Structures are given as C-alpha cells and as structure tokens.
Amino acid sequence: MGGVNTFLPTFGNRPDHIVGRDDVISDFLDGLSQPIGHPNRTSILIGQRGTGKTALLLEFADLASQRDCVVARVTANRLMLNEIIQIIQIEGAKYAAERQFPLKGLSAGAFGFSVGLTFTEETKKNYGFRVKLSLLCDELAKQNKKVLILVDEVQPNSEEMRDLATTYQHLIGEKKDIVIAMAGLPDSISNVLNDNILTFLNRAHKVYLGPLPLGEISLYYAEVFTRFGKAIDSQALAAAVKATRGYPYLLQLMGYYLLGYSKGSDTISMTDVERATASSRQEMIDSVFNTVLKPLSTKDKEFLNALSKDGVTGRMSDIAQRMKVSQPYAQKYRRRLIAAGVISASSRGEVSLTIPYLGEYLRGDF
Numbered sequence: 001m002g003g004v005n006t007f008l009p010t011f012g013n014r015p016d017h018i019v020g021r022d023d024v025i026s027d028f029l030d031g032l033s034q035p036i037g038h039p040n041r042t043s044i045l046i047g048q049r050g051t052g053k054t055a056l057l058l059e060f061a062d063l064a065s066q067r068d069c070v071v072a073r074v075t076a077n078r079l080m081l082n083e084i085i086q087i088i089q090i091e092g093a094k095y096a097a098e099r100q101f102p103l104k105g106l107s108a109g110a111f112g113f114s115v116g117l118t119f120t121e122e123t124k125k126n127y128g129f130r131v132k133l134s135l136l137c138d139e140l141a142k143q144n145k146k147v148l149i150l151v152d153e154v155q156p157n158s159e160e161m162r163d164l165a166t167t168y169q170h171l172i173g174e175k176k177d178i179v180i181a182m183a184g185l186p187d188s189i190s191n192v193l194n195d196n197i198l199t200f201l202n203r204a205h206k207v208y209l210g211p212l213p214l215g216e217i218s219l220y221y222a223e224v225f226t227r228f229g230k231a232i233d234s235q236a237l238a239a240a241v242k243a244t245r246g247y248p249y250l251l252q253l254m255g256y257y258l259l260g261y262s263k264g265s266d267t268i269s270m271t272d273v274e275r276a277t278a279s280s281r282q283e284m285i286d287s288v289f290n291t292v293l294k295p296l297s298t299k300d301k302e303f304l305n306a307l308s309k310d311g312v313t314g315r316m317s318d319i320a321q322r323m324k325v326s327q328p329y330a331q332k333y334r335r336r337l338i339a340a341g342v343i344s345a346s347s348r349g350e351v352s353l354t355i356p357y358l359g360e361y362l363r364g365d366f
C-alpha cells in the first residue's frame, strides 16, 4: 500500500472507510432481513452539512446490492419518481433477463411488461408511479430481489415527496418487499415529519448524525498511517484527532494533508500536524464557510456575529440586544438560519452554530 492518498476531502463521495457509524450501518442491514413493515426498513438520516449523509447512503447502496437488493438512489427533485422507476428497470434488468419463458416461441413478458423489465406501451401510457413501482416489485420478487429506494437531500413540502411516501406506504400494506432510506438537513426533515400526509414517517427509524467519536478517528488514523508505513507519536496523533472535532469532512481534510506533508518521510511530525491543521482550516473557509455565508443577507450575518460573541451557543435575548432589534424581529432571522442549516435551536431560547470552527471564524480568531 502507500502512494495514493486514502483520504478524499470532497463532499458527496464514498470514503474508503466509514468511521464511527457501525450502529447506523448494522441497523440498516438488520432492516433488510426483517419482515416487511419493520421500522428499520424505513430509515431517515438527519444531519447538518458534512456529517456524512451522502457517504452513508452510498454505503447503504453498495451493501444492499450485495444482499439481493435492486437499488435506486436519487437526490430529491421534481423528476425523482421517474428516475426511480428508470433506475430500477436498468439495475434490475440483469435479474429479469434470467427468466425462463415456459411457453416456447412466446417472447411476451409478465403482466405489464413487454420483455424483461420494459413496460408495454399500454402500461407506460396508462399507469402512474404507484402501479409501475408495484409491478417492478412483483417482477423482482420472483427472482428473490427487494427494491431499495434511497433519497438524498430531502426537501420539505414537495409533491414528489408526498407521492413517494404515500406510494411506499401503500406498497408496504400490500406486502411488497421494498425498503427506503432517506437523508436530509434537520430542518427539512422536521418539516417533512410535520407534513399531514407524511405523518406515518414518524414511525420510521430516525438516525441523528452527530460528531464522530474521537477515539474511533484516532484508531482509524493509526491504522491508515501504519498501512502507509508512517510512524506518529501519541502527542501528534492526539493533536491531529482533536483538530477534526469529530467532523467527517475535517477527518478527510486532516488525513489528506497529513499524508501529503509527510510525503517521502516515514514519520508524521508535530510540524506536519500544524501545517495540516492550517491547510484544513483554509479549506474549511473556502469550501464550507464561504459557501454557507454567501447566500445570507447582511442581517443574517449580523445575527451570526451577535451569536458568535458567546462561543457556539447564545441566548436569543442577548442576540436581539446586540443586534439592537426586538426579539420577534430577531426570531425571523433565527428561522431563516435554522432553515439554512447554519444554526440549530436548543430548548430555553438558545441557539447554536452547527458548523465546527464557524464561531472562531466569525470572531476573527481562526
């Protein structure tokens, strides 16, 4: 091993190894072998930016396809229902093609299909999402395959989300072998769960993605550095782990720079850790803080500056006072910033910054 960097600090990829989410993964896999209707067969991943939602969905897709699942992974959008049908048709085709046709000379497929998983013109024209998905589930069930639907970046109040969820609920009622996992920012998910039509999703298995345990990051770094033939003393390792704050994106950034700066050497020194920390911070500014802050208004930013005076968490009354506005007025910005995933609300009128180091950055000591 060695040479190629194991770490890949970009959003939306599948990391070489998923650190610290063993429980999430085993609950998901458990759901695949549970009877239809089991809560683990409907999972919702809830996490702020960079907490690893997409990484987990990619992992789910891979593990499930090795376990008799035909997987359709989409990012929530207006066309997602069509995409789901098409992906299942394409991914499932190899199984349907194995069918033996008992009647010689007759190339007709099963009801609704012309051949394999291709719908007849009539089915295509006359039926909607629910019937098509149901036909696909039936056809694949004949080959002992389940259908897994993965929806990333769930958006609240969308017609497609309601269609998908109601269809899913109906298909479960009809005992179709179908499993779903979705992921979104906390505010989007809480709006989805409050949607009248989607209340049944409250019974789903909900997973809140918090920071990764530092002990697991430490073990992982130690294992990777050994694999790359690099020694690191415990002090330098501890400093590197601490710099990540358990944030998956920073885990990738720090790891990436540590391997880069120690290139050609068989040790990772404290100097390498310091350089990696500085580069990771610069990268956080460029790819996270700037992206998050750019679409915000001047008042939004005033709110964040007022909050950051207290560190990570502040009281609404103090923030309103510092902004020199009334509390109801400050509430408006509170709501906007929660929806943008920049702050989260705790009980007792407190709000907190959700992104590691954002407080330091806003205070200018980053």
Ligand SMILES: Nc1ncnc2c1ncn2[C@@H]1O[C@H](COP(=O)(O)OP(=O)(O)OP(=O)(O)O)[C@@H](O)[C@H]1O
Residues within 6 Å of the ligand: 008, 009, 010, 011, 012, 013, 014, 015, 017, 018, 019, 020, 021, 047, 048, 049, 050, 051, 052, 053, 054, 055, 056, 212, 248, 249, 250, 251, 252
């Ligand atoms: N458990 C993990 N172990 C190691 N690396 C991870 C883990 N989870 C995520 N990562 C890495 O962290 C980065 C961010 O992850 P990801 O893109 O999945 O976040 P996200 O929650 O989908 O963010 P967004 O809300 O912006 O879509 C990626 O580089 C990814 O490979």
Ligand SMILES: [Mg+2]
Residues within 6 Å of the ligand: 012, 053, 054, 055, 152
């Ligand atoms: Mg994502």
